Amino acid sequence: MRMVVLFNLMRRSTILSQRRLFNLSEIEWRIMTKMGGDKPLSLNDLADALIQDRGQLSRAVKGMVERNLLKRARKPGGPEIEITLAPEGRKVWARMVERAKERDRILTEGIDPDDIAAMRRVIEEMIVRADKLMEDVLAEEAGRSATA
DSSP states (O other), rough: OHHHHHHHHHHHHHHHHHHHHHOOOOOHHHHHHTTTTSSSSHHHHHHHHHTTEEEEEEEEHHHHHHHSSSSEEEEETOOOOOEEEEEHHHHHHHHHHHHHHHHHHHHTTTTTTHHHHHHHHHHHHHHHHHHHHHHHHHHHHHHHHOOO
């Protein structure tokens, strides 16, 4: 539960910071974090990754396209739309990464490097276990859908 408290504090301060520094709403900030790679994503990919309603995402993406943060293009050979960062979006994303590194530095400043290394190992192991929990829940949901 202490990690949940830390996560919530970091999330709330990040949302406020992203709004002030980058003029991004929470959903826009979350979209930007998923768009950081070079791989285009569909709206369905984004909805799955963010566990978000497609309609809300569609409206946010549309606004971000209008602000030149994202680009939309029809996927070759199909009706699906691919979403990528526009050049301005890449600039904002790079600044977001620098801000995240700065916040990480502030968060860990003065903590023994061995303690930080141990914490990272423990967190990585917990992520592996949480991923397994997620797989189990998804498998249960799929089983329920199949019997319904």
